Amino acid sequence: MAERPPVRLQDVAEHAGVSLATASRMLSDPEYGGRAALRERVLAAAAELGYRPNPYARALATATSMNVGLVIHDVRDAYFATLSGGVITVAERHDLLVTIVCTYRDPRRELEYVKRLADQRVRAIVLAGSPVRDSAHNAAMHAELDAYQRSGGSVVSVTRGRTVGHVVDIDNVGGMRKLVHDVVGLGHTSFGVLAGPQRLLAVRDRLQGIKLGLKDHGITLGRDDVVYGDVSRDGGLVGAQALMSRREPPRCLLAVADVVAVGALSWLRANGISVPGDVSVTGFGGIPAAIDAVPSLTTVELPLGKVGENAMELALKPASPRHVVEVEGTVVRRDSVAALR
Structure with missing residues (x-):
């Protein structure tokens, strides 16, 4: 079904039987006197038609805005800090100022920041954090x-999951699958997973x-083999403790993010457990x-700076046609992994 076009100010003026200038003044200037009955007619027409004022429309249409909004989960996480650096690098080439806001993985805060950035007439909004599995939030x-x-x-999302705007699509599934193939190739068959919040796509x-990746080798995870926690160093500490305190602890911990793995390494080192x-x-x-x-971390390496640059470059493009840039990770084996003895 085709989407209904947005209601224009002109539509409100015609519905209320007033001039465009009068409708604009009545809706945009609360201090404007005018006739009370006329104001009520204009407000009623706007409400009936579902008119939504766009205070930033003129600035966007004339490209006068020199600001870009970047929405991330947590600037303290080097994943987002490095990605943000790429966004800023390209923005500076075009004399654009980047405003960074952190949602801390709170969907309500994400929605509120998007509204605020739009109201501030930013030229583009780059969403670098993962979408959530929440139909009501996603609709809003x-x-x-x-x-x-x-x-x-202009709207750009880093990773899939949103249907508006351009996309820098990180191959999360494929990258992790390749990593699992690598460690299974070293003889590992016993795994524990340090996962983040289940609502994050x-x-x-x-x-x-x-x-x-495990299924490719005939290996399955049990329900207790996956621990869900924060995508943070503390999340890695708590997750490692939970998995390694089991009667038969796993021989390989797979973290969904480097910051989680670093937390796990810290807990293991503090408790005298040798890695690898x-x-x-x-x-x-x-x-x-x-x-x-310590030891250096085996990971799926993403070109995070380049991901940010790609996102900002897409933000400078027209909304149509929609562009999708695909990014694959590279498995980098370091000292935190060894062949099973």
Whole structure:
């Protein structure tokens, strides 16, 4: 079914039987006197038609806005910090200012920030955090982003899951599947997974990649083999403790993010568990700290700076046609993984 075009100010004016200038003044200037009956007629027409004012439309249409909104989960996570650096690099080439907001994986905060950025007349909104599995939230986000894009704004999402705007699609499933093939090739058959919140689409995709990679070798995960926690260092600490305190702990821990794996390494080291002698550990993302971890972290390395650059470059393109840039990760084996003895 075709979508109904957005209601224009002109439509409100015609419905109320007033001039375009009068309708605009009545709706945009609360201090404007005018006739009370006329104002009520204009407001009633706007409400009946479902008119939504777009205070940023003129700035977007004339490309006067020099600001870009970047929505991320957590700037303290080097994954997002590195990606943000790529966005800023391209924005600076075009004399654009980047405003970064952190949702801390809260869908309500994400929606509120999108509304605020749109109201501030930003030229583009780049969504670098994973979408969530929440139909009501996703419908509300779609409505906000669609209205913003229809008014001339540019929308870019990093990773799949949103239907508005351009996409930088990170192959979370394929990257994790390749990583699992690599560690199984070293003889590993006993695994524990340090996962993030189940509502995050990226977490689900990476977990699916793990399961597919294991299935390729006839291995399945038990329900207790997956621990869900925060995508943070603390999440890795808690998850590692839960998995390694079992009667028969796994011989390989697969973390859905490097920051989680770094937390796991810290807990293992503090508790005298040898890595990779007693247990191997892997991550996902390729943050700079993966190289400096003790021991250095095996991971799926993404070109995070380039991902950010690609996202900002897409933000400078017209909304149509829709562009999708696919990004694959590379398995980088380091000291945190060894062949099973």
